[in-house]
Structure formats: structure tokens, C-alpha cells
Amino acid sequence: MRIGIVIGSTRPGRVGAGAGQWVHAVATSLGPAEHDGEAVEYELVDLETFDLDLLNEPTKPSVAGREYENAKTRVWSEKIDSLDGFVFVTPEYNHGVPAAMKNALDVLYPEWNHKGLSLVGYGADGGVRAIEHWRTIAANVHLHPTREQVSLSIFTEFGDDGFTPGERRSGELVALLNSLVRLTAATRALRS
Numbered sequence: 001m002r003i004g005i006v007i008g009s010t011r012p013g014r015v016g017a018g019a020g021q022w023v024h025a026v027a028t029s030l031g032p033a034e035h036d037g038e039a040v041e042y043e044l045v046d047l048e049t050f051d052l053d054l055l056n057e058p059t060k061p062s063v064a065g066r067e068y069e070n071a072k073t074r075v076w077s078e079k080i081d082s083l084d085g086f087v088f089v090t091p092e093y094n095h096g097v098p099a100a101m102k103n104a105l106d107v108l109y110p111e112w113n114h115k116g117l118s119l120v121g122y123g124a125d126g127g128v129r130a131i132e133h134w135r136t137i138a139a140n141v142h143l144h145p146t147r148e149q150v151s152l153s154i155f156t157e158f159g160d161d162g163f164t165p166g167e168r169r170s171g172e173l174v175a176l177l178n179s180l181v182r183l184t185a186a187t188r189a190l191r192s
Helices: 016-028 071-081 099-106 128-140 169-186
Strands: 002-007 041-046 085-091 115-123 143-153
Touching (some): 002 016, 002 169, 016 041, 016 085, 016 115, 085 128, 085 169, 115 128, 128 143
Parallel strands (some): 002 041, 002 085, 085 115, 115 143
8 A cells, every 4th residue: 555645845945854854754654553453554645745736637537547748747646646545734825725736636636536535734723624624535535534534733833943742643643544434445446
């Protein structure tokens, strides 16, 4: 099973990369024993490196059949198609989801279908509004979100020295990852 940890901010000076690297470090420290015997490979997927254009495909992704005109979209499609589930590391911008990350979801469709999703948010109130928005958005592309989430405070866990998670965060993250692995395994039959 392959899980992508998607760093969802492309903003200059972003702080989310540190949170994404922390998620990846915790995830890769877990073995099959922690995941009910399931072998899991975690991959850090930094949205910034894909440099996606804003909704530039002339054919809607839901009917394009994975045939995209833009080379950047094709590379993104191949990456998302290669993964079985996701952890979105999402900032909250103005009480909502970040535009670049929403665009990254919107330029594809079948590549997301019937895969597990977990959400790690950050912001002034822990990114909870972005997390809730992602839950409703995800339903339309048949992503299946876990109940568990991790909400990080921009005031207490991010600073001049980078990202330092609160004491209870690793336990929350492990619970989230375990739930995601079970959900992703359960949706496997829907993807075949």
C-alpha cells in the first residue's frame, strides 16, 4: 500500500513543509505490526514541485479518461494514480482550503476515486475549518476521509525554529495513520 503525504501549501515562506516532514518521519517509523500487518510505503508529495497551472485543461477531468493535454497535469495524474491513499497537510487560508491545493484536486478526477484520506491541518484555530471543507470536497471525488484528524496551532507549534509538535501530537498522528491504513485497505476492492 502506498500513502502520499501531500504538502498542500505553495506559498513563499510557507511553514507547512515542516509539518509534512514530521508526518512523514512519524509514518515511516511505523512498521507492519503497527498497521495490522499491512506493509505501507509513505511518500512525501510536495505540491509546490508540480507547479500546476490553474484549471487549464479544456476537457473536464471527470470525462477526460486520464488523457490530459497539459504535461504538468499528466505528471500530477501519474503521481496521484500511483498512490492508494493520502494525508493532506493543509493550511487554513481565510477560513477555507488553500487555492493551490484545491486546484490540484480539481484538475483530476478518477485518480482520487475510492482512496482513503486523512487530514492534518494547521492555522490560527488548528486548521479545523479547512479540514471540514476538505471533508465535503473529498466526498465529490469519492475520497473517503477518516474521522481522526490532527489540528496544529500556528501560534504554539510553529516558530522561528520551525515546527515543533505538541506533546500529544505523535499519538494523535499514529491513531490517524492506523485508521487511514485500515480505511485504505477496505476501499481497495472499490478501486479494482
